[in-house]
Amino acid sequence: MTESTPPAVPEATRKRGAVDGLRARQPAAVHSALGVLESVAQHGAGVSAREICEALDLPRATTYRLLNLLVQDEYLVRTPDLRGFALGSKLEQFGRAVMPTAPPRAAREIINELRGSIRAGVHLVRYDATHIVLSDIDPDFPLSHPERISRELDCSAMGRLLLTELGHDGHPSWAVVRPASSIHAITEHVTRSGYAMQNGELQPGHGCIAVAIRDDHDVLVAGLAVSMPGVRVENPAKIVDSLREAAQGLAPLLS
Structure with missing residues (x-):
């Protein structure tokens, strides 16, 4: 008995599904990332991942993933002892542009x-x-x-x-x-x-x-x-x- 090939999904349907998925997931991710930045700003340089996680009530895995992304994109930097985080150069640029x-x-x-x-x-x-x-x-x-x-x-x-x-x-x-x-x-x-x-x-x-x-x-x-x-x-x-x-x-x- 041969397996039948699943029917092709029309391109419009794929695009609509991608948009629906984006709408469902992206706002929460964006809000969480902004929450991480606000938490670092409020706690000050050296705040730890655990403190951010507890302050925002986020899952540990989510917190670490967001921190790594924000460091990679220079919105955050690690402190010299690698135990905490501080605001990065990207945010300094935004601050100078606004004020x-x-x-x-x-x-x-x-x-x-x-x-x-x-x-x-x-x-x-x-x-x-x-x-x-x-x-x-x-x-x-x-x-x-x-x-x-x-x-x-x-x-x-x-x-x-x-x-x-x-x-x-x-x-x-x-x-x-x-x-x-x-x-x-x-x-x-x-x-x-x-x-x-x-x-x-x-x-x-x-x-x-x-x-x-x-x-x-x-x-x-x-x-x-x-x-x-x-x-x-x-x-x-x-x-x-x-x-x-x-x-x-x-x-x-x-x-």
Whole structure:
């Protein structure tokens, strides 16, 4: 007697089953993972797996599986003695993005002095790997499109500094909207002139100029930018000199 081949399951049925399974299991897993992160944050660095398990009333196997996944993805790290856990670098990045660290008082004094001498918006941004972190935005001249500046590196002078630092092929694809040839032209200009600029791309009739702030190892750590009417962007020499002078004073304070 031969075994009959089970009938093929239609693709639509398989997909529907996968979605149903996802709906049934994923929310609980996500909530449990978030609970683990909250538990580590509440207990502090060094909290043990047993303490997390008891606090959340989770099965031991589930707790260990979630901890291992969160460590693997850098949301958590093990303490040096390997007995406990602490929040990882991924969460630190999220924290800086939501609540950026304010520049030190001495840096704010330099920025405020520049704001008093230039009738335009003066902004400080910090750089975190491939991201812009808006650090000190001029309250009298707020950015017109902060979400685009943070998301599209090629649309602002601040972003173009980072693009040049990352290199022609080093930027993530999600961070730019222009073709590669245009990105190359942008980074070539920054390299050649020593500053970045854009005019009329974020807001008609307005533009921005930015200079780099580097640490002792010549690594880009921040950018100092001025946003102003486009006619002033077309003649940037005096503005660039003022930005560079301020950037020199800010470098040791931000490194």
